[in-house]
Structure formats: C-alpha cells, structure tokens
Amino acid sequence: MTIRSFNPPPRTLMGPGPADVHPRVLAALARPTIGHLDPAFVTMMDELKTLLRQAFRTQNALTMPVSAPGSAGMEMCFANLVEPGDEVVVCVNGVFGGRMKENVERAGGKPIVVQGNWGRAVDPDQVESALSQHPNARILAFVHAETSTGALSDAKALAAIARQHDCLTIVDTVTSLGGSPLEVDAWGLDAVYAGSQKCLSCTPGLAPVTFNERALEKVRNRGTKVQSWFLDLNLVMGYWSGEQKRTYHHTAPVNALYALHESLVMLAEEGLEQSWQRHHHHHLALRAGLETLGLELIVPEPERLPQLNSVSVPAGIDEAALRARLLSRYNLEVGAGLGDLAGKIWRIGLMGYSSRPANILLCLSAFATELAAMGYRTDGGAAVSAARAVLDQGADAG
Numbered sequence: 054m055t056i057r058s059f060n061p062p063p064r065t066l067m068g069p070g071p072a073d074v075h076p077r078v079l080a081a082l083a084r085p086t087i088g089h090l091d092p093a094f095v096t097m098m099d100e101l102k103t104l105l106r107q108a109f110r111t112q113n114a115l116t117m118p119v120s121a122p123g124s125a126g127m128e129m130c131f132a133n134l135v136e137p138g139d140e141v142v143v144c145v146n147g148v149f150g151g152r153m154k155e156n157v158e159r160a161g162g163k164p165i166v167v168q169g170n171w172g173r174a175v176d177p178d179q180v181e182s183a184l185s186q187h188p189n190a191r192i193l194a195f196v197h198a199e200t201s202t203g204a205l206s207d208a209k210a211l212a213a214i215a216r217q218h219d220c221l222t223i224v225d226t227v228t229s230l231g232g233s234p235l236e237v238d239a240w241g242l243d244a245v246y247a248g249s250q251k252c253l254s255c256t257p258g259l260a261p262v263t264f265n266e267r268a269l270e271k272v273r274n275r276g277t278k279v280q281s282w283f284l285d286l287n288l289v290m291g292y293w294s295g296e297q298k299r300t301y302h303h304t305a306p307v308n309a310l311y312a313l314h315e316s317l318v319m320l321a322e323e324g325l326e327q328s329w330q331r332h333h334h335h336h337l338a339l340r341a342g343l344e345t346l347g348l349e350l351i352v353p354e355p356e357r358l359p360q361l362n363s364v365s366v367p368a369g370i371d372e373a374a375l376r377a378r379l380l381s382r383y384n385l386e387v388g389a390g391l392g393d394l395a396g397k398i399w400r401i402g403l404m405g406y407s408s409r410p411a412n413i414l415l416c417l418s419a420f421a422t423e424l425a426a427m428g429y430r431t432d433g434g435a436a437v438s439a440a441r442a443v444l445d446q447g448a449d450a451g
Contacts, residue, residue: 067416068388069200069361071250071257072404078255081315082308089305097314098293104317108230108325109245109263111237117293118313119260120306123227123248126260128156129284130223130244133272137161140190142183144175148201148391149225153194160280165190171393172363174356175206177214184218193220198229201391203352203363203400205233209240216241221268227251230261231320232332232360232404243268252332252360254405255316258309333359334447335408339401342417342440346424346431351398360408362401367429372396375423383419410444
C-alpha cells in the first residue's frame with residue numbers, strides 16, 4: 054500500500070472542540086520556522102505573554118502557554134500546587150471536574166469531592182459547607198465552563214468563598230477563555246489554565262496558564278519535588294522568563310506559537326468584550342432556532358455556557374446516527390454526550406471562528422432535514438427564520 058500526503062476533508066466544526074481555525078491562524082502556521090532561542094522568537098514570546106495577560110484579564114508575571122494541550126495545563130496546576138497529603142476540595146459537576154479529582158489523587162493529595170448535578174453550575178453553598186467541614190483544605194478546584202455539559206459556574210463567587218477559608222483556587226477555563234467573561238485578577242483566581250483550540254480560534258496543542266503570587270508562594274515553599282520534570286514551573290520559567298537570556302528547557306512548538314500569537318492578535322483587534330458579546334448573541338440565535346425545532350437545552354438559562362450548547366435528544370431518535378448523517382452529508386461535526394449524558398444529548402459548539410451566522414444557519418437546516426428524515430416532525434424554514442431574526446437584531450455582533 055502506498056501512503057500519500059494526507060488531505061483532510063473540509064469540515065465545519067461545531068462540536069465541543071476543536072473549533073474551526075481562522076484562516077489567518079492557518080496562514081501563521083506556514084511562516085518560516087526559526088529557532089526557539091532566536092532573538093526574534095524571544096521577542097514574539099514576550100508579546101505572547103502580554104496578549105495572554107489581556108485575554109485572562111491579569112497582570113500575573115507568570116502567564117504563558119504550556120507546550121502541550123489543555124490537559125497538560127491542568128496537570129501543571131495540580132502537579133505544582135498539590136503535595137502528598139494535601140486536602141483539596143474538588144467540585145465535580147461533569148467529566149472535567151472528575152479529571153481534576155484524578156489529578157489530585159495522582160499528586161498524592163486527598164480529594165474532598167463536592168458532587169454536583171450534571172448540567173448544573175457548581176453550588177456555592179455546597180462549597181462553603183465542604184470548606185467549613187474541612188478546615189485543613191488549602192485548595193479549591195473547579196471548572197468554570199464544564200465542556201461535558203455546557204454549564205457555566207460562578208467563578209467570582211466560588212473564589213470569594215475560597216479566600217474566606219484561606220484556600221487557593223485552581224480553575225479550568227478551557228472553554229471560557231475568550232468566549233465568556235473571565236476576570237482573573239478582579240475575581241481573585243490563583244491558578245488558571247485554558248486551551249488554544251476553542252474560543253481562541255487556534256489549533257489544538259497549547260495550554261495558556263496563569264499563576265499569581267499566592268500560587269507561586271505555594272510552589273516555592275514545597276517540601277517535595279514536583280513529580281513532573283516537564284511541567285515543573287521552577288524549570289519552565291527559566292525559559293519563559295522576562296529576561297532576554299533564556300535557559301534551555303525544551304524545544305518549543307515554534308509554528309504553533311506563531312498561530313497562538315496570531316489568534317490573540319485577532320482577539321485584541323476584535324476586543325475581548327466584543328468577543329464575549331458575539332458568543333452570547335450567536336447562542337441566542339441558535340437557541341431560537343433549536344426551540345423552534347422543538348429541541349430543548351438541558352442547562353437552565355442563568356447557568357448556560359453560550360459557546361457549548363447541550364441539546365436533549367428527542368425520544369426515538371438515534372443520536373449517533375444523526376451525528377453520522379451530519380458528518381457524511383454536510384461535513385458538519387457536532388459532539389456526543391459524555392459520562393452520565395452519553396446517548397442523551399448533542400453538544401453544539403459556537404466557539405471562536407465557529408461562532409458565526411453561516412454556521413448557525415447550516416446547523417439548524419441540517420438538523421431539521423435529518424430529524425425529519427428520521428421521523429421527527431420539524432419546520433426547518435421556521436427555525437432558520439427564528440435564528441435570522443435574532444441575528445438581524447445584532448448584526449454588528451456577528
């Protein structure tokens with residue numbers, strides 16, 4: 054068998070991630086590769102840190118992209134901040150809260166689980182109760198935007214409770230960075246990680262992180278070595294320091310960092326608040342169309358993540374078969390449910406470059422056509438009209 058160059062089929066990515074990559078970002082990937090210690094690259098690294106601080110809304114000196122996916126950003130936070138025997142309160146209201154719990158265990162910590170309902174935000178009263186009952190806990194970990202369900206938790210309120218109990222916070226913002234309001238400094242978040250492949254319109258493979266001085270003090274005062282050499286902040290920062298002379302740590306993914314730089318330049322050009330507004334406005338348009346089709350979103354409106362919409366599968370519909378039809382007939386990808394929601398929902402993403410009117414209208418039209426073919430009565434024209442009416446109310450947001 055002769056293996057030839059791989060040419061991927063054209064897809065419209067409206068699942069839980071990755072999202073569509075903007076053409077400007079794809080073009081940035083093709084720029085000439087230079088050395089990761091080249092003076093020109095070092096200058097770009099400093100710009101990247103500045104742009105990430107703007108996106109996170111922070112002044113934290115230690116703000117950088119980890120040279121690995123969002124899961125590595127998560128592991129960096131737990132590996133550096135959790136030591137054997139540490140009690141960590143972990144909020145689990147979906148798959149990624151469960152991964153936080155496992156990170157605590159692998160670091161030798163003792164997870165204290167605040168078990169929430171899938172499809173709902175973390176309950177601040179439950180967190181208050183858990184911290185009151187476990188006064189030795191010094192870390193609260195929670196997911197701001199739970200990608201497995203589409204629930205958005207109140208990070209500001211949860212961080213305030215953590216501060217009252219002298220706890221650091223570790224916060225997952227993989228799906229919220231760039232798409233929903235996130236104020237790292239104003240809300241008092243201590244260690245925060247994200248991903249490049251969602252609302253930033255970038256390729257997968259990088260994990261923006263930011264640590265404040267409270268978190269770094271915990272790292273400096275560790276009694277044990279960080280169990281991961283690659284993710285040890287004390288070593289990585291020798292490369293990502295603000296000085297012109299960098300200590301070699303690893304060969305950075307040069308072209309991927311070009312791409313992230315370009316995506317953050319675009320975010321700054323659009324304006325962070327305008328990006329938040331665009332994602333919310335497009336959610337309202339999609340919601341209008343889905344409701345016209347008779348489809349229900351599982352997350353209550355006040356707790357709903359605009360860029361990740363979890364839709365109940367109607368009785369009698371094979372959710373996997375419908376996704377397969379969308380992919381084969383429309384080159385449209387939407388996501389399946391995970392964990393407790395497997396087989397029960399579709400996850401429709403409106404992230405970054407995927408969050409645009411043409412995608413919304415394609416998605417609604419395709420859903421209507423294929424649901425009708427499977428015996429579910431719908432009015433696709435009415436759904437598209439409902440979405441268009443919302444889009445027309447705020448054309449500047451598109």
